[in-house]
Amino acid sequence: MRLGCPICGERDRREFYYQGAALSRPEGEVWAPEWDDYIHNRDNLPGVTRDLWQHEQGCGAWLIVTRNTVTHEVLGVALATEAGA
Amino acid sequence: MADFKVQTPCTGLLPVTVGGLRLTEVVPRRMTSLAPYRGSAGALSAAMQAAHGVAWPEPGRMTGQAAARALWFGRELALLIGPEPDESLAAHAALTDQSDAWAVVQLDGRQAVEVLARLCPLDLREAVFAPGHTARTDVAHMAGSVSRLGLQTWQIMVFRSMAATLVHEVEIAMRRVAARQTSLL
Numbered sequence: 001m002r003l004g005c006p007i008c009g010e011r012d013r014r015e016f017y018y019q020g021a022a023l024s025r026p027e028g029e030v031w032a033p034e035w036d037d038y039i040h041n042r043d044n045l046p047g048v049t050r051d052l053w054q055h056e057q058g059c060g061a062w063l064i065v066t067r068n069t070v071t072h073e074v075l076g077v078a079l080a081t082e083a084g085a
Numbered sequence: 086m087a088d089f090k091v092q093t094p095c096t097g098l099l100p101v102t103v104g105g106l107r108l109t110e111v112v113p114r115r116m117t118s119l120a121p122y123r124g125s126a127g128a129l130s131a132a133m134q135a136a137h138g139v140a141w142p143e144p145g146r147m148t149g150q151a152a153a154r155a156l157w158f159g160r161e162l163a164l165l166i167g168p169e170p171d172e173s174l175a176a177h178a179a180l181t182d183q184s185d186a187w188a189v190v191q192l193d194g195r196q197a198v199e200v201l202a203r204l205c206p207l208d209l210r211e212a213v214f215a216p217g218h219t220a221r222t223d224v225a226h227m228a229g230s231v232s233r234l235g236l237q238t239w240q241i242m243v244f245r246s247m248a249a250t251l252v253h254e255v256e257i258a259m260r261r262v263a264a265r266q267t268s269l270l
Contacts, residue, residue: 059159060221
């Protein structure tokens with residue numbers, strides 16, 4: 001698998017580290033059901049996923065990778081700072 | 086009072102020559118990381134140009150020559166190799182002395198590219214990775230920096246604590262590439 005880092009270009013999978021699902025952090029500090037969803041609850045459906053990856057052996061940037069877990073197609077890679085996690 | 090001796094990262098390990106391949110240590114006078122403050126990249130580049138004659142490097146590129154070189158070193162990060170950083174740079178960027186933090190080696194030879202291909206996952210073909218190009222990448226499972234100084238000349242950097250591992254890994258790759266050449270004759 002290769003990921004197209006927006007800064008470094010296309011790079012091998014082993015330069016990247018998987019950091020989990022790319023979700024919006026709930027507002028506020030008070031516990032709410034949204035926090036359960038944010039931290040624990042995953043549907044884990046096959047198909048298109050949106051995940052955070054870090055180019056840790058490269059430029060260090062956090063990326064949002066959209067890919068299809070069924071076809072293994074990588075649909076898009078964007079900087080997390082620009083795409084919003 | 087103890088009498089301290091200065092040792093370079095690869096003291097006692099280099100140089101190594103295998104066939105037409107040669108691995109040597111490079112000891113830059115000074116290495117400084119430059120991390121521009123938000124929105125200051127342009128001003129920093131101008132200050133670098135005025136003080137050292139090197140511009141801010143674009144991602145994956147390096148600027149300057151052996152005496153003063155700026156190496157792209159990560160996201161919004163560059164490494165100034167050679168000169169003592171001019172005071173004027175400090176207004177635009179966080180400067181950190183890295184001189185003792187990295188082991189720097191140079192690999193020369195027609196087959197140097199084949200040696201590197203065994204150690205890092207980059208596309209090293211000349212059309213993709215030409216002289217003047219640089220990358221932060223995985224060097225034998227170490228976080229490193231690989232730069233193409235010339236067609237057959239490469240610079241490899243890893244953290245100083247991994248100098249012996251780097252020399253070991255590169256030397257093994259050199260021997261295997263050379264052995265393959267011998268066995269094909």
